[in-house]
Amino acid sequence: MKLKKEELLHFYRKMVEIRKFETKVVELFADGMIPGFVHSYIGEEAVAVGACSNLNDDDYITSTHRGHGHLIAKGGHMDKMMAELFGKETGYCKGKGGSMHIADVDLGILGANGIVGGGFPIAAGAGLSAKMRGTNQVAVCFFGDGASNQTTFHEGINLASIWDLPVVFVCENNMYGISLSQKEHQHIKDISDRATAYGIPGVTVDGNDVIAVYEAVKEAVKRARQGEGPTLIECKTYRHRGHFEGDPTVYRSEEEVEQWKKKDPIKRFRKKLLELGTVTEDELNSIDEEVDKMVEEAVEYAKKGKFPEPEKAVEDVYTDIVEEVRE
Ligand SMILES: Cc1ncc(C[n+]2csc(CCOP(=O)(O)OP(=O)(O)O)c2C)c(N)n1
Numbered sequence: 575m576k577l578k579k580e581e582l583l584h585f586y587r588k589m590v591e592i593r594k595f596e597t598k599v600v601e602l603f604a605d606g607m608i609p610g611f612v613h614s615y616i617g618e619e620a621v622a623v624g625a626c627s628n629l630n631d632d633d634y635i636t637s638t639h640r641g642h643g644h645l646i647a648k649g650g651h652m653d654k655m656m657a658e659l660f661g662k663e664t665g666y667c668k669g670k671g672g673s674m675h676i677a678d679v680d681l682g683i684l685g686a687n688g689i690v691g692g693g694f695p696i697a698a699g700a701g702l703s704a705k706m707r708g709t710n711q712v713a714v715c716f717f718g719d720g721a722s723n724q725t726t727f728h729e730g731i732n733l734a735s736i737w738d739l740p741v742v743f744v745c746e747n748n749m750y751g752i753s754l755s756q757k758e759h760q761h762i763k764d765i766s767d768r769a770t771a772y773g774i775p776g777v778t779v780d781g782n783d784v785i786a787v788y789e790a791v792k793e794a795v796k797r798a799r800q801g802e803g804p805t806l807i808e809c810k811t812y813r814h815r816g817h818f819e820g821d822p823t824v825y826r827s828e829e830e831v832e833q834w835k836k837k838d839p840i841k842r843f844r845k846k847l848l849e850l851g852t853v854t855e856d857e858l859n860s861i862d863e864e865v866d867k868m869v870e871e872a873v874e875y876a877k878k879g880k881f882p883e884p885e886k887a888v889e890d891v892y893t894d895i896v897e898e899v900r901e
């Protein structure tokens with residue numbers, strides 16, 4: 575597939591946005607500026623970017639507890655994300671949700687999710703809604719290898735399959751569910767094999783190769799938009815950091831981490847772009863600098879915001895729509 579220079583630069587920029595945002599978050603968390611839990615997406619950037627680069631603003635995604643990369647790739651605003659991580663009222667959830675509850679319905683981001691496997695039925699529901707309304711929208715459901723053992727995996731994919739719903743299930747197989755390696759939690763090597771059980775296509779791709787992810791998801795999105803139903807795509811990847819910030823990661827070796835760092839999706843893609851001669855080093859460096867500035871601005875925005883008033887703690891628990899229905 576011949577990709578245009580703008581598309582290649584978009585892939586690079588978005589991956590760098592995620593990496594630099596996450597790197598800053600790790601630093602701020604260590605400095606005590608961010609309360610709660612942080613699950614870093616560093617190392618997995620090619621999955622979110624390759625997948626979301628096929629989507630329009632009105633297409634849907636469901637995310638996970640490791641969701642910052644998905645949000646940025648789908649166009650989420652870094653400043654409101656950072657403010658939410660700081661717990662400020664200028665954040666996406668007015669500072670009351672934190673990392674695992676960020677959503678932006680206007681951008682089709684149906685939410686990060688602290689419930690492992692929580693996204694499957696939501697994505698199937700979004701797909702059903704698009705089908706019933708007769709739109710051209712698709713839903714992409716991101717989930718991990720660990721989540722592929724949840725009952726919701728079966729329920730969501732089975733419904734999407736039997737009703738030919740426009741959903742793409744994108745598995746981020748980073749080889750671990752917390753401290754449990756894939757070998758210890760399931761008896762298969764390729765999670766895409768499970769597609770057979772639902773009568774849908776299943777493919778495995780190199781999840782550290784943004785173009786491979788992009789192409790696989792492109793095909794799946796095309797099928798979905800044509801009414802041909804869902805696809806299961808497994809992206810083999812790796813998280814560079816622990817399961818959460820502060821995880822001592824005693825369950826994996828330094829050598830393993832180093833091996834995967836050699837396959838860093840951003841370094842690899844940068845090298846490839848330069849070898850192809852499509853872009854110059856200066857162009858890439860200026861993207862890096864622009865993103866540095868963007869992240870700094872997001873931190874400034876977060877710092878400037880106020881913490882929510884304690885009296886507002888129980889506001890926004892129910893939506894206005896629920897209140898209206900009650901009346
Ligand atoms: C329903 C549910 N069970 C257990 C947990 C605790 N938990 C949080 S993350 C996680 C592992 C998820 O692994 P995976 O799906 O591979 O995602 P990864 O963290 O590797 O991105 C578990 C068991 C949870 N949050 N929700």
Ligand SMILES: [Mg+2]
Nearest residue numbers: 718719750751
């Ligand atoms: Mg995992």
